[in-house]
Amino acid sequence: MGNTALNFGAGPAKLPREVLEDVQSELLSFQKSGMSIMEMSHRSKEYSKINNDAQAAIRKLLNVPDNYRVLFMQGGGLGGFAAVALNLINRTGSADYIVTGTWSNVAAKEAAKYGKVNLVYPLADKPGSIPDQSSWTLNPDASYLYYCDNETVDGVEFPFIPNNPHNVPLVADMSSSIMTKAVDVSKFGVIFGGAQKNIGPAGVVFVIIREDLLGKPMDMCPTILNFTHINKSNSVHNTPATLSVYIMEKVLQWIIKNGGVEGMQKQSLEKSNLLYQTLANSNGYYSCPIDQNVRSRINIPFRVGGEKGNEELEAKFLEEAEKLKMYQLKGHRSVGGIRASLYNAISKQDVSLLIKFMEEFQRAHS
Structure with missing residues (x-):
């Protein structure tokens, strides 16, 4: 195995070696500018291109429809749990949550700070399972239906997209499954997740959101988590995690190159x-x-x-x-x-x- 460690960590996770070598080669001088990307303005033309290229790569890889926006924010998965509720629950004041493990449970508790949360089935006596969909209780007036596509702690993954008979916006945390399988983005209102597992280092959260869901945040929603505001400023409303986005863009290009x-x-x-x-x-x-x-x-x-x-x-x-x-x-x-x-x-x-x-x-x- 030489000197290379085998990193089976749940996140931050292994990054492609060739990406790390590429980053290393230009860390001191980005594209022969004499400055590191870490030192450059987030409003420079260089970073603007990285930001736009990363969004374009996600669109290409997932065939993101034109009526969806790709956003980058900070705050990790926990920030994403709050942001989803703060931006979406205002429509009816309640949301449906499918709890299959640790992170969907944390997300449901976070959302309960901002509105009424309905668990579509009681917390399972037996962890490591997903009850049959015929037993679920779904609210036709829910602002959205939320689930975690893959539970990193519990090892539970949805082999299907949940039934959504009332056609409410479907929200998925895909932190650990993004770019590991084909996804029909058009079935979702929001897909979000931390980058630090499959597509980059820690520090950036990706959000793919249908345009009609923008513009309705709660009044209390902090600007830093406001999807509408982030969208208007093309994810550069404040200083973003520029190094993380830069590396993420390289990982996305690596995925494109590798099938x-x-x-x-x-x-x-x-x-x-x-x-x-x-x-x-x-x-x-x-x-x-x-x-x-x-x-x-x-x-x-x-x-x-x-x-x-x-x-x-x-x-x-x-x-x-x-x-x-x-x-x-x-x-x-x-x-x-x-x-x-x-x-x-x-x-x-x-x-x-x-x-x-x-x-x-x-x-x-x-």
Whole structure:
């Protein structure tokens, strides 16, 4: 493996090496200007081009319709949770939330500060599942219907776009699934997420919003989270995270060069199938607690040493993995266990090396 670490972290996540090398080559002098991009004005023609090129790349990759705007803001996913409610819940004062795990639960609690939140089904007794849609209770007067496309902590991914019989604006947090599969943007009112998993470093949030949903924020909505204001100023209403947007634009170009969303989706399925097959072939030594029909392709939690997991074995697993420069495999503090995050920059070879280690570990410790 040489000196290269294998980073299976949930975010900030691995970035494509060639992108990092490209950034390194011009970090001190952007396009031979003698200045770093970090030193340049956010209102310079250089940054303006980066900003516009990043928006154009997202439009190209996702076939974003003309009546949608692409925005960049700060505040991370948590800022996005508040921004969605502050910009959209004002229409009727209530919103429907599908809670499938940690982050959709946090988003629902955040939205409840600004309006009435209806959970479309009670919080599941059994985590790691999505109840059948026939059991959902949807409000025809909801300002929007919200869900998290992929739960990074819980390893639950929607294999479908939720039914939306009342045709209210559909809002999706796609922080960890963006650019890993084809998406019909026209079915959504808003798609948003942090860039730090599949498309860039931490510091920037992307927002794809249908134009008719602009112009209706709550009076209390801070300017920094106001989609209408951000749109009017082309995402440069204050000093943006210029370095993050610059790197994100390079990652988006890397995705285009490597087969686009279709190429990423094909590789995502291949990588996750390899790892899930390894779990299945372990005779219960490795176990995944997630219902098979909603298992994430992107964040794969598992236990070592049986269904409930053996914490001593899991600590040993992490210790030995780090000796092989395999990092950030520890499960989220709220659920424990092991978690491998297979974002776009993780290669099939990376996954194969992890699987080789898992098989050797099982032989040595079972």
